[in-house]
Amino acid sequence: MTPITEVEGQRIALSNLDKVIHPATGTTKGEILHYYAVVADLLLPHLRDRPLSFLRYPDGPDGQLFFTKNPPPGTPDWVTTASVPRSDDPGARQVVVDGLASLMWAANLVVEFHTHQWRAAAPGVADRLVLDLDPGAPATVVDCCRVALWLRDRLAADGLTAYAKTSGAKGLHLYAGIEPTPSDVVSAYAKRLAVEAETELPRSVVHRMAKSLRPGKVFVDHSQNAAAKTTAAPYTLRARARPAVSTPVTWEEVAACGRPEELTFLLGDVAARAERYGDVLRPLVDGAGAGPVPEG
Missing domain, CATH: 3.90.920.10 (DNA primase, PRIM domain)
Structure with missing residues (x-):
């Protein structure tokens, strides 16, 4: 029954x-x-x-x-x-x-x-930017953390505040709140960031999806800013053998990460983290600190 x-x-x-x-x-x-x-x-x-x-x-x-x-x-x-x-x-x-x-x-x-990176009332007009950092073995989330710190500082140089969460799989997602901007404009900016990251960190980063380029490097996936694309939401469970959660993390945790296990969170871990940190991504919901997307 x-x-x-x-x-x-x-x-x-x-x-x-x-x-x-x-x-x-x-x-x-x-x-x-x-x-x-x-x-x-x-x-x-x-x-x-x-x-x-x-x-x-x-x-x-x-x-x-x-x-x-x-x-x-x-x-x-x-x-x-x-x-x-x-x-x-x-x-x-x-x-x-x-x-x-x-x-x-x-x-x-x-x-x-x-x-999506946009709201129902304005399809294709994004209010946040996302970068999906996906490590190619033997790289791990530890390598993603180093790249994330570089991207955080690069976004800050453009007046944008970055926030991080685990993907719930192998990598990290970075978000930044932005003033409402057409998704194609955001996509172009995100791609510029990914290309620049590869130029500055050539041993660590690749901006193209080809699997042959990715072993030992972090793929900075900028494609999820396209209007038709979506990203795993904060706090969603993932379809993995263990009940891993896409979990917001602090920049202190990102900077200190030395082992993948340190940024692996299961469904039983999230409530205690919320007691300690609150919602690290709450400014994205409130629109606090959203800035304009730099023109190309």
């Missing part, structure tokens, strides 16, 4: 709560739902007003993965959706998670949450 729970006046069927989703730790779907309920106050501000894509992994990371932009079949009519015109589908819509009820409904599908 599927239990029914009521959240913010909405009845939600929660299924298969004992099902193991993350096999390395035996983490169940019920524990995942509990995690999202606990971190809702941290996560929701980063999801509100942003059309979502979902990476679904209902049978765990070793099962079939589904990446979807369209609202999943059976989406309740009380779940908010927003118009996201696409060249192949002018009438396309995507889910917007705007409260605890829709968060728990989505979490019950077992998903990674991925957001």
